[in-house]
Amino acid sequence: MPKFDRNSYNLEGKVALITGGARGLGRNYSIALSMYGADIFVAAENEEGWDEIREIVEANGRQIGFIKQDITKPGAADTIVDAVIEKFGHLDILVNNAGIQIRNDVLDFKDEDWYKVIDVNLNGLYMLSHAAAKVMAKQKHGKIINIGSMQSYRAGKRIFPYAASKHGVLGLTRAYADALAPYNIQVNGLAPGYIITDMTRSLQQDPVRGPEIREHIPSGEWGVPEQLMGPMVFLASEASDYVTGVMLPVDGGYLLR
Ligand code: NDP
Numbered sequence: 001m002p003k004f005d006r007n008s009y010n011l012e013g014k015v016a017l018i019t020g021g022a023r024g025l026g027r028n029y030s031i032a033l034s035m036y037g038a039d040i041f042v043a044a045e046n047e048e049g050w051d052e053i054r055e056i057v058e059a060n061g062r063q064i065g066f067i068k069q070d071i072t073k074p075g076a077a078d079t080i081v082d083a084v085i086e087k088f089g090h091l092d093i094l095v096n097n098a099g100i101q102i103r104n105d106v107l108d109f110k111d112e113d114w115y116k117v118i119d120v121n122l123n124g125l126y127m128l129s130h131a132a133a134k135v136m137a138k139q140k141h142g143k144i145i146n147i148g149s150m151q152s153y154r155a156g157k158r159i160f161p162y163a164a165s166k167h168g169v170l171g172l173t174r175a176y177a178d179a180l181a182p183y184n185i186q187v188n189g190l191a192p193g194y195i196i197t198d199m200t201r202s203l204q205q206d207p208v209r210g211p212e213i214r215e216h217i218p219s220g221e222w223g224v225p226e227q228l229m230g231p232m233v234f235l236a237s238e239a240s241d242y243v244t245g246v247m248l249p250v251d252g253g254y255l256l257r
Contacts, residue, residue: 008239012037015088016236017080019071019098019128022049024197025147025225026097032229033095033236034060039088041065043080044098063088071098071124077131085135093143093236094132096125096169101199103158114161121165122172129176129187137183144180145235146173148191148247153255170247177245186244188235193251195223218253 016033020026021042027049030040034057042053042064050066057064065087069076084091099121102113129144136142151163152170170189177187194200194213204210204222214220231250234240249255 002238002241004239009233009237010037011093011233011237014038014092014236015041015084015090016093016095017041017043017084017091017128017132018095019043019124021095021097022047022053022066024199025192025195025228026095027053028225028229029095029097029232030064031056031060032232033093034062034064036233036237037062038093038236039063039065041067041084041087041091043067043069043071045070071128072119076124077127080128081131081135090139091132091135092139092141093145094128094136095232095236096128096144096146098124099147099149099165101159101162105158106160109160117161118165118168121162122168125169126172129172133176133180133183133185136185137180140184142180142183142185143236143240144176144185144187145232146187146189146247148173148189150191150193150249150251150254152189152191152247153249173247174245181244186235186241188240188243188245189247190228190231190235191247191249191251192228193217193223193249193254195225195228197225216254216257217251218256221252223250223252 016038018029021030034040039062040057054064067083146169148169149166151166156163173189228250
């Protein structure tokens with residue numbers, strides 16, 4: 001019989017694989033999950049931020065592993081999941097956080113940029129989910145958390161492949177949640193709203209879009225990365241075991257308007 005107590009958020013003994021988990025918002029997910037007891041495995045293309053996140057995770061009393069891989073390369077997903085299993089022996093939580101965005105005007109948009117974004121944000125995410133699901137199905141438990149965006153729901157008139165990929169992430173979250181429920185694997189998404197990060201710096205400073213966005217947010221404020229950490233822990237923990245197939249917006253109410 002499922003129970004609820006203070007331990008329901010405890011992630012001790014769990015292993016979380018986080019793509020892009022050493023910098024940007026991914027860094028916050030690594031910190032949050034290790035704070036609640038999970039060991040962390042980071043897959044990224046570059047080594048930026050590795051030393052710092054190692055220090056933080058180890059200060060939280062947890063172990064950390066790394067692999068340098070481009071998630072769009074054929075075979076990368078299996079290589080990454082194999083490396084997690086080799087280091088830790090199991091994989092309990094996958095956070096599909098790696099993502100890129102390319103902006104351009106509609107008639108100038110380049111085909112190669114379409115393919116680049118779809119490849120990281122959707123194909124890479126699918127391949128890793130598929131590789132992780134095979135391991136989690138054997139374990140008879142797992143959590144897959146896909147990072148969506150406001151563009152999982154809304155248009156983005158200079159970021160077409162980004163909007164298409166993030167809508168796709170929502171669709172895959174639902175389909176995978178349905179397909180993997182019999183294996184006790186929950187598949188959910190987290191959709192950050194307008195969060196103050198490097199990725200959004202130019203938007204914050206844009207004299208037109210900056211104020212427009214703030215006025216559209218019912219809370220009246222852009223978010224900060226720390227505000228995504230609690231929802232991430234919830235979706236990774238047993239407290240959310242009866243939640244599957246949802247994309248949780250963390251947006252100060254942006255989508256309400
Ligand atoms: P960053 O650009 O700061 O970080 C992106 C991360 O993805 C990096 O760690 C990068 O790895 C990794 N990555 C990109 N391409 C690949 C690849 N081919 N293979 C492996 N790793 C890769 O972005 P954010 O932290 O801002 O965004 C993280 C996620 O959150 C994205 O999915 C984004 O769409 C989403 N998001 C962000 C919002 C925001 O306000 N910032 C709002 C809504 C959603 P490396 O460190 O090696 O470069």
